[in-house]
Amino acid sequence: MSAKYALPSKLRASVAAGVYGMKPTSGACPGYLQANVVIMPSSYAQDFEEFCKRNYRACPLLYKSTPGQLHAGPLAQDSDIRQNIPAYEVFRNGKHEGRVGNIKDIFTQDMVTFYVGCSFSFEQALTRAGVPVRNIEQGCNVSMYRTSRDCDQVGPFKGKMVVSMRPVKKDHISTAVSATAPYVLAHGVPFHTVDHRLLLPKTTRLETPDYGDAVDVRGDEVPCFWCCGVTCLEAVKSANLPIVITHSPGCMFVTDVKEEDLFSISDSPILMGATQRAMQHINSIEYAIKEDPGGRNVNALTLPNQLWSACHALHSATHIAITTGFPCLVTRSIPTESDGPLGALSLARTLVLLGKQVTLVVDPANMAVMTAALQRARELVPALADKCSLVEFNADNADASDSSSDDQTTRARAVSEQLLSRGVDAVVAVERAGVASSGHYHTMRAAVMDQHVQPIDHLFTLAQERGVATIGVGDGGNELGMGKVLDLVKEHVPRGEEIACVVGCDYLISAGVSNWGADGLAAGAVALATSNPTEAEPLLPDVSFEKQVLQACFAAGCRDGVKPEADMSVDGMAFDAEHVAKIDELRAILLAQN
Structure with missing residues (x-):
């Protein structure tokens, strides 16, 4: 000694x-x-x-x-x-x-x-x-x-x-x-x-x-x-x-x-x-994605060092599972909102271009939108065809070790086990519905959306048991991973006691819009991969890519969760205005010559 x-x-x-x-x-x-x-x-x-x-x-x-x-x-x-x-x-x-x-x-x-x-x-x-x-x-x-x-x-x-x-x-x-x-x-x-x-x-x-x-x-x-x-x-x-x-x-x-x-x-x-440069960039990215246009008290839900640590986890990983889908439009045949799928595809694009394998995980209610979005994304970025797959999570049809079991938890863990057995070494949830203390899944207005949601929460909890890094991205407190700040959600978010997700994560990215949080993760991963602006430019979130993927989402029936009547918008804001500006802001952080 x-x-x-x-x-x-x-x-x-x-x-x-x-x-x-x-x-x-x-x-x-x-x-x-x-x-x-x-x-x-x-x-x-x-x-x-x-x-x-x-x-x-x-x-x-x-x-x-x-x-x-x-x-x-x-x-x-x-x-x-x-x-x-x-x-x-x-x-x-x-x-x-x-x-x-x-x-x-x-x-x-x-x-x-x-x-x-x-x-x-x-x-x-x-x-x-x-x-x-x-x-x-x-x-x-x-x-x-x-x-x-x-x-x-x-x-x-x-x-x-x-x-x-x-x-x-x-x-x-x-x-x-x-x-x-x-x-x-x-x-x-x-x-x-x-x-x-x-x-x-x-x-x-x-x-x-x-x-x-x-x-x-x-x-x-x-x-x-x-x-x-x-x-x-x-x-x-x-x-x-x-x-x-x-x-x-x-x-x-x-x-x-x-x-x-x-x-x-x-x-x-x-x-x-x-x-030093990477940390400065990631600090700037974190500041940018915390802009709170919806007034949801995002800053009160933010913990220190989370984006830096999450980007490190992605940098170390070789196979990342990304789950998304918030079916808050509960009365529609396609209940998927536009915040989430777009961010998930943008993050997947960057990770694939960085040499990672990506598996997208969604439940049946969100499959139509994600299938259309991934198809368009593969047309734009051919590398996604080989390196990015889409898997349906359906515990209702799962074969558990006890195949006669009617216990959905057992079946959900069986599906999660199958996913992790693919060699997944990081799991990311982007605007993914998270279970509340009541056992239900709630919209921000506290409407129940259980009929559209599969218990993908178990993928997170099993990953944590296995030492696989988990990253949550959310903007309201009811998303998967927000259990990390459960008490803060209850204190600062309207109806927080009722809607708060109780499942936590290793690293939590609280953002003004969850798509921005996913883009921030992507930009941060690039910051860790290269300090050369010329190398970084094609890897960063891209306006043209995101616009065309969002068009595919809307064509498949996706709608804005805040303003369902609006076209090509996310959380009540037009893509061509606020969202393009945010993507440009994130890109400028890394592309500035200094």
């Missing part, structure tokens, strides 16, 4: 004096940010900085030094990178030369030091949330594994992404996600919680990690994987540089930055490159 130090400066002094020893720093200085370190000749620094930007989930860049700079700038002014890490690894021409306790005789004035975020920074938060950290309990290094996922190559830097693993009880996964979500500079939410066989090479065994030490995974636990800065070590080894120095895995540089300082992300002086 590592000794604990109240101040990082004391820890670094102990390391420099040789007292601490060449051992891991997990748990050594609770409450302070720790960093991976890579040191290389300055001629390679530009490419490596770009590598970190392209692969920021695994390599969140905190600070880049000037050539020959010994201290860590705003991370730790009184530090000396030559002797403040318990153990260093030295490589020459891609070959491991040795493990040393200091690099005073190796460091030169031409060398640039990169400080990259580390998951040790959030271990204290996990402990506070009641999630035990096994490597700290066992007094050993964290388990780290080389995945089968390739990093984006930049210059000579390439390789497989590395992840760290911490066992988490199945019913604590959502707690672990929430606890680590704010730590975006320390890898944030888990990268994978579903099945390690989908992430790691087939020959990998949990008992034999590629780096660090094996830890016990108990019967009621699942292995949760976070992106890991040792990805940097893999990248520099493959580059065959004349010389490169890294921290020894688990032996980190401990900074003077307190963990609470990570929450003031937008003005943090330690942010670099893509991480």
Whole structure:
């Protein structure tokens, strides 16, 4: 077990004096940010900085030094990178030369030091949330594994992404996600919680990690994987540089930055490159989608860091299920309103263009509209034909494990199980009807619409049980996912006590119009994928695409939920006016040259 130090400066002094020893720093200085370190000749620094930007989930860049700079700038002014890490690894021409306790005789004035975020920074938060950290309990290094996922190559830097693993009880996964979500500079939410066989090479065994030490995974636990800065070590080894120095895995540089300082992300002086721009963009997007034209007290239902965390979850996912459909026009043969399907298709378009697989999930009452909308969307974006499918959720016709059961809950869970078995690793609800405490589904006016609604809520709850990320998008409090702010809905929304959805989610996007929330998610996902406006432009929500998809929705019988008599409108507002303006606003945030 590592000794604990109240101040990082004391820890670094102990390391420099040789007292601490060449051992891991997990748990050594609770409450302070720790960093991976890579040191290389300055001629390679530009490419490596770009590598970190392209692969920021695994390599969140905190600070880049000037050539020959010994201290860590705003991370730790009184530090000396030559002797403040318990153990260093030295490589020459891609070959491991040795493990040393200091690099005073190796460091030169031409060398640039990169400080990259580390998951040790959030271990204290996990402990506070009641999630035990096994490597700290066992007094050993964290388990780290080389995945089968390739990093984006930049210059000579390439390789497989590395992840760290911490066992988490199945019913604590959502707690672990929430606890680590704010730590975006320390890898944030888990990268994978579903099945390690989908992430790691087939020959990998949990008992034999590629780096660090094996830890016990108990019967009621699942292995949760976070992106890991040792990805940097893999990248520099493959580059065959004349010389490169890294921290020894688990032996980190401990900074003077307190963990609470990570929450003031937008003005943090330690942010670099893509991480800073992405956060600024997502902050602006979040502000834009909260505009409240319907006066529904959306701002009162908004929680901090939700859009940022949700976008991270989508960025990490490979197969996203999107459910939508709010049949509030209860007396019509086609009860589907125009808020929801359009946003779902816009988000699906962006995710597919980002290389994701998407499954759209709707109940029978909304199938006609979604079938027409998807058909038109595929004509406009051919990639949707292969990467985006539409599935009807119908618990009335489901085969449960107990096929004789008349219990709709059992049948609904069976349908949900079938959907998740497709490899879905994130579920999004866009303006999707959510069940109230009474067991009914209500419109904003408290009309019951049970006859048109299937219990897709169970897809959300089962996903949460399995550690699959869930994201809710809503604008009124009665949508799936709004149970996350149940008390706020009851307090601030008219008829909230009666209509409020009781099913929560991991990340909640409260927007003035749910379609705007979905477009905000799409724009945020693009912000995380690229900082290049030229690359971003074709991926962002698109006015022409949305207009033509909305035309297909209306042709199939969809109508405005606020003004059913209006044509081509959403929530009482004409598409060509307010909605086009909002799409243009979101696009401008990312396309501005600055």
